[in-house]
Amino acid sequence: MAADDPxxxxxxxxxxxxxxxxxxYKQDGAAPFRDITRQVLFHDPELxxxxxxFEMAAGGYSTLERHQHMHGVTIYRGQGSxxxxxxxxxxxxGDLVTIPPWTWHQFKADLDQPMGFxxxxxxxxxxxxxxxxxxxxxxxxxxxxxxxxES
Amino acid sequence: MAADDPxxxxxxxxxxxxxxxxxxYKQDGAAPFRDITRQVLFHDPELxxxxxxFEMAAGGYSTLERHQHMHGVTIYRGQGSxxxxxxxxxxxxGDLVTIPPWTWHQFKADLDQPMGFxxxxxxxxxxxxxxxxxxxxxxxxxxxxxxxxES
Numbered sequence: 317m318a319a320d321d322p323x324x325x326x327x328x329x330x331x332x333x334x335x336x337x338x339x340x341y342k343q344d345g346a347a348p349f350r351d352i353t354r355q356v357l358f359h360d361p362e363l364x365x366x367x368x369x370f371e372m373a374a375g376g377y378s379t380l381e382r383h384q385h386m387h388g389v390t391i392y393r394g395q396g397s398x399x400x401x402x403x404x405x406x407x408x409x410g411d412l413v414t415i416p417p418w419t420w421h422q423f424k425a426d427l428d429q430p431m432g433f434x435x436x437x438x439x440x441x442x443x444x445x446x447x448x449x450x451x452x453x454x455x456x457x458x459x460x461x462x463x464x465x466e467s
Numbered sequence: 468m469a470a471d472d473p474x475x476x477x478x479x480x481x482x483x484x485x486x487x488x489x490x491x492y493k494q495d496g497a498a499p500f501r502d503i504t505r506q507v508l509f510h511d512p513e514l515x516x517x518x519x520x521f522e523m524a525a526g527g528y529s530t531l532e533r534h535q536h537m538h539g540v541t542i543y544r545g546q547g548s549x550x551x552x553x554x555x556x557x558x559x560x561g562d563l564v565t566i567p568p569w570t571w572h573q574f575k576a577d578l579d580q581p582m583g584f585x586x587x588x589x590x591x592x593x594x595x596x597x598x599x600x601x602x603x604x605x606x607x608x609x610x611x612x613x614x615x616x617e618s
Binding site: 323324325327333358360364365386388391401405408413414416434436 | 514515552556563589
């Protein structure tokens with residue numbers, strides 16, 4: 317039950333864990349994002365997926381991107397909104413969001429509170445792709461998405 | 468955002484989800500367990516792991532078992548205790564428990580409240596093995612484990 321037991325990592329206050337490092341969201345600074353951190357909760361050679369916890373401060377957001385690999389997302393803290401393909405969803409703690417292959421997605425915390433989510437993903441996966449200018453223009457043609465992108 | 472959207476499954480009250488069925492813990496009635504349900508949150512041909520939510524009523528417990536495959540467990544609701552190899556851990560919401568290959572494990576809710584946990588596991592995996600009488604006797608030789616087993 318010690319904090320240095322790699323098999324048991326107790327939660328601490330404020331959505332952190334003993335023995336789990338708070339990391340930069342991405343190594344690649346070219347992708348746009350704001351006020352978001354990454355913690356890797358489970359990663360092991362015996363497991364074919366990873367479970368990560370991403371947390372955005374109030375007003376923070378993840379990168380708008382897509383890729384071949386899927387995400388299984390569980391909102392774990394707070395509330396906010398999510399672009400999922402051509403939908404904009406209001407999401408809250410506990411909600412489940414499935415992100416299929418090649419589906420544009422982005423998470424945004426509400427302006428008044430942080431939002432965090434668990435994300436299950438295959439360990440072997442492709443790199444995300446950012447929208448081109450033409451793809452962004454196409455997304456903005458949907459009024460709900462335009463509003464989401466400007467929020 | 469409808470309840471029948473398979474990509475967005477909102478949480479409802481009391482740790483249930485729209486579009487997620489509450490299942491029997493196991494199909495095999497030969498393994499001992501008490502007052503525990505199973506909900507499969509993510510299972511998809513594109514994902515190499517599943518994420519399941521298991522919930523025990525107050526005083527309920529999972530099967531004492533072991534297997535080759537690993538579990539990545541996140542306590543999601545309540546508190547209780549957990550046998551992990553030769554340790555008995557007190558666990559609470561948010562805590563992370565890693566169950567390595569061939570490690571005896573069992574979860575028990577406290578007597579006064581339910582406990583639920585998320586469990587990430589490879590889709591392709593072996594079947595659990597129950598302890599033999601000799602293995603149970605060996606486990607009971609550890610006083611902490613004996614106390615846990617009798618609780």
